[in-house]
Amino acid sequence: MKKIAIIGAGYSGLSIAALLAKYGYYVTVFEKHGELGGCAGYFSRGKDTFDAGATTLSGLRDGGPFRKILDVLDLDVDVLEVEDGIRIISDEHELIIGNSIDSTIEQFNKVFPHFNSESFWKQMKEDQDRALNLVSNLSYIQFPSVENISKLLTTELFSKLRALPLITKSFYDVYLKPLNASKEVEKVIDEILMISTQSTSKDVPALFGILGVMYPFDLWCATGGMKSLMYELKNLIKRYDGTIYLSEKVEKINLEKDIFHIETAKRKMSFDYVISCVPNFSLENIVDGGLKRQLNLNVKKTLKKWSAITSYFVMDTEEEIPGTYYQFLISDAPFGKSRSIFVSLSHIDDEVRTKGNRRLVTISYHTDATEWKLNERDEDYKKAKECIKLFCERSLRNVFEKYKITQIRNTAVGTPLTFQRYTNREKGFLGGIPYSLSDPLFLHQRTKTSVSNFYCLSDTTIPGQSIYSLSLSSLNLLGYIKKVSLI
Template identity: 25%
Template structure:
């Protein structure tokens, strides 16, 4: 998947040109895209008794939470952990609602953060994390007040997320739902909707505290894809505390996770069609037609679980395309990319660390990305679905600007990819000093890879960078197409945004909304 000279064995065969044929059966719902949001929505609807089909352009499910297999290794190419999939969580609610039992996943106790001048462990256990952050980042009264605010926001809004809060508010019913989800004690915290994380740091006199702001900058870049002074405070508080919500890694990584979900979806009677890129959606409620080169699919309702720009393109003849244009113009400068280095290594190259996930920054002064903020994930010992016996799969990821990869000729592109690969491996040796010395596999993915294989426009991943002007009450709504249209949007372009837990929450909102649509179940 991540070398232009290597064909991915899981990649779809090219669509066969010609006139598409129409499937004999019509479906209640057609879902475009088999990423986290699309598959979670399809699972919910299928479990609710509706007939569904998922149309996926790639050769397997996953999208930006997908995987790549080569020579006995299975690498995660986007998300490497699952968030809030344990009892009481947003992910656990999905599993319960569709009749899928607990996942074969290992809870992660936390991960180690390497800052330029110190190390600390981001513990899953709240008590350990409370003590560690005061030890490593400052134990002054302003530090304690700042963390108390973040903890209160996180506790309230994690609870509200699990209770079904939804934004933007689109009417009295949604407002009442959100009031109930927040509860009486949580309502006063809504005043922080206009704050950024930078505002909170300045309020407590901590904006110039380099270790504290360095760590927070890494965490919010990974969870809301933006900087301290743009990151909405409430969203940032949730991102900073995802370990407390519960991180886990499935046996076999995302490959193992998708095998479980796809198998269950098919057992429920759901239809999943790979190598079926949708080129057009036409019609209206109760009579949509989705066109691919392989087939034309008929469905009463449609869920677009692809980037907003892709939805606008394939729905060009529908009113939703025009409604999307202001959002697309607004967020045109808020898109970012990612690079990932995939290593298959002997076991002894990743020994010496009790934790398998690490985050590294090497300069407080340099902008983040391009290796200055990188996440290292290592498959678990004995996980032979991820790596052959005696070996481990290692994923190193970092953010990148899309413009840095545009306009390069092939020679320039390969040189830039080579240099970044070497840089990421070199810097990851702070955690694993011998990493990559005897690697069996070394491959890299760039925005060009995500554009080619994950079908992300221009290689952008994770949805727009979140800021007060484009998130929460200003986010792209799931029902932008209009009530009664029968067309819904879900995924990282919509609220609540990027990440596995956000996509799962969005799937709940969309599935519940579709089931409630007047006349749909008749």
């Protein structure tokens, strides 16, 4: 049986490993750290397990890629729907986006009476299907061939030509400008897009803007948090005789006579195929010179900017806090480069993580990793973390005090240096490919590389970040491998 090495045990690595193992392929997963999950990881403090970042589950509606993966794997993951989407909080208003189109329109009408909310949101709903149909064609770009390019250009050509403005124009120009959207409306939309696309309405292509704005309508949590999902995938891989090596950093990959040789500090192994699920700027440090030249990895500068500031709390209240995901519109976050912070509460019905009105809280917001000059050993670094902690606690109290907070306790603070240490990403770069008109998606790294039997499958590879996109990529790679009978 042909052997497949998978580098990285984040969601991407575990999902493709589970799919291949289910179909009878022999897989070996290498992970530098002692825990699974990568950027969608978790950590424990005492009996509490926190999601490390602002990871949300999406693509679970009928036909969604995450739903397809669960169905293909026959994986019974206990998920909880976030029925009220995202609650957006500012000093002036509170908006709930995602519970339904009609209720979202009603809320927008109250907060922004001069904006044609009905026209905007109904157009979003209508164009979402077109956008999803176009995204489903990404496999033609991920695996370029004469046949695939021909299909891309000829299949449903009229429909694709009609959708051309969605690819070549900004979300702002197509949807907000014609409706004379105010700066306040633009700000709300921009902050949703920063979380979902790493871009703003004036830079993101309309196609990805639609999907970014609509993602609050398809939000879910795994009972037990991301840890439970990762363990379900791990157990399935092992059930089908796959192997996962934790705490084993891949130090070198070379290619000799069509066989890939992988070295860690503990072992040397040979494989017929390699699937890299680490970012390309990390991968280029572990492939040897000859293989590196052959791969010609596409590491664009736009991948090296964003990281995250995170802070984690345990919070008890006398009254139940509604909802799971919040976005506080705040512009003065320490080291922050966006105008909001994203607040994830453990789902109120997730009794694996907490019970009653006790909630685990993960706060996350954008920072520019290239500007982060502190060192973990510096006294100024400790002061910076204390400043972040106090700011985040104050923000929580300002919004949730009305629910009568009885305890709020900080357990940890994360910075780009934290993510660099635990994800092995240069300077802690996170977020993958930003969806931007100035840096088109199709110019980034494809899944199929120029080296036979070597594939890239990370958030720095088309189509980029999110559980939705990575699920789509894993399914597309599985389909490609099965179709061409490579293994």
